[in-house]
Amino acid sequence: MASFRRFRPDDLDKFSKCNLDPLTETYDLSFYLQYFAKWPSLFQVAEDPSGNIIGYIMGKLESSPDFFKYSEHYLPWHAHITALTVAPEARRLGIGKILTENLELAAEAGDAWFVDLFVRKSNTRAINFYESMGYSVYRVVKDYYGDNVNDPTAHGEDAYDMRKPMSRDKTLKHIREDGRNHEVQPDNVF
Numbered sequence: 611m612a613s614f615r616r617f618r619p620d621d622l623d624k625f626s627k628c629n630l631d632p633l634t635e636t637y638d639l640s641f642y643l644q645y646f647a648k649w650p651s652l653f654q655v656a657e658d659p660s661g662n663i664i665g666y667i668m669g670k671l672e673s674s675p676d677f678f679k680y681s682e683h684y685l686p687w688h689a690h691i692t693a694l695t696v697a698p699e700a701r702r703l704g705i706g707k708i709l710t711e712n713l714e715l716a717a718e719a720g721d722a723w724f725v726d727l728f729v730r731k732s733n734t735r736a737i738n739f740y741e742s743m744g745y746s747v748y749r750v751v752k753d754y755y756g757d758n759v760n761d762p763t764a765h766g767e768d769a770y771d772m773r774k775p776m777s778r779d780k781t782l783k784h785i786r787e788d789g790r791n792h793e794v795q796p797d798n799v800f
Contacts, residue, residue: 612664612705614712617646617653624663627697633733634695645670645692651716652689656696656705665696667709671720686784689717689776691727710743714774723779728769730755737770745772747789754796771799 622642629636645653645668652669669692674685691713696705717725728751729736747770754769775785786792 612656617655621663628695652713654712664700665705667713668693669713686723689722689725722776724773724775724784726773731768740772745774748773748786749789749792749794751799
């Protein structure tokens with residue numbers, strides 16, 4: 611059985627089980643510590659009874675900079691899932707769902723319009739997981755990822771920008787039913 615708690619800096623030494631997955635982005639130490647310092651309620655871990663980190667979610671609350679205010683790509687106050695990963699031996703146990711639900715609760719407490727995330731277009735398991743939790747594709751970001759895990763000779767890989775409305779978005783203003791038909795370049799994404 612897993613327990614869930616906020617991330618602590620000494621957890622970084624225990625991330626290896628989670629970060630060995632080729633679909634998990636791995637960041638430098640300062641990046642993790644920045645999230646810990648700025649958004650502690652959106653950085654949570656799942657720990658097994660032996661103290662091993664078997665999953666984590668890292669998120670933030672943000673909006674686009676003011677110079678984007680009148681752009682069609684402007685993003686109002688929202689939560690963003692930067693990383694969600696579960697160690698291979700702990701998958702299919704509901705850990706990812708609980709971590710995501712905890713982040714969504716923090717997003718609601720922060721009065722966010724929606725929660726968004728980027729996922730590789732080829733990562734069908736993750737896409738199905740998020741869709742089962744009420745997320746939908748808002749747009750396709752062309753060549754968002756600089757590498758392609760399925761074809762090393764390819765230039766890059768597209769991402770789906772997926773969103774789930776929070777209770778503040780009563781009219782679903784920030785959600786699209788036809789998001790797979792809306793393509794943008796990485797420069798248009800904050």
